[in-house]
Amino acid sequence: MVDRGIIECMVDDLPGYGDQVTIGNVVFNTTDKRMSAERLSHETKHADQWALFGEKFAVDYLVEQAVVGQCNFWEWWAGFASGGYSC
Numbered sequence: 627m628v629d630r631g632i633i634e635c636m637v638d639d640l641p642g643y644g645d646q647v648t649i650g651n652v653v654f655n656t657t658d659k660r661m662s663a664e665r666l667s668h669e670t671k672h673a674d675q676w677a678l679f680g681e682k683f684a685v686d687y688l689v690e691q692a693v694v695g696q697c698n699f700w701e702w703w704a705g706f707a708s709g710g711y712s713c
Contacts, residue, residue: 630666630670631651631670631673632648632651632652632653632666632669632670632673633651633652633653634652634653634655634660634661634666635652635653635654635655636655636656636658637654637655637656638656639656640654640656643656644710645657645710646661646665646669648669648672648673648676649676649684650673650676651673651676651677653669653673664707664708665708665709665710667705667708668704668705668708668709669704669709671703671704671705672700672704675687675700675703675704683700686700687700696711696713697711697713701713
């Protein structure tokens with residue numbers, strides 16, 4: 627499915643990741659449901675981060691995740707609540 631320039635791919639498993647992970651403008655979704663409008667908005671912001679920072683975003687995200695955890699800068703930017711985080 628394509629919405630707002632985001633491609634949603636339904637996949638079986640993403641070891642080490644949550645229900646969705648965005649790489650570029652592709653959201654890999656391990657659930658059996660399409661993303662809600664709220665979740666699509668969250669993942670679209672991650673796609674924007676990819677567009678702005680390129681591969682550096684991936685490195686920065688992983689470092690921030692390791693140091694701070696899920697309540698990190700990148701998830702704050704994308705919106706904690708819309709991403710399902712209780713930060």
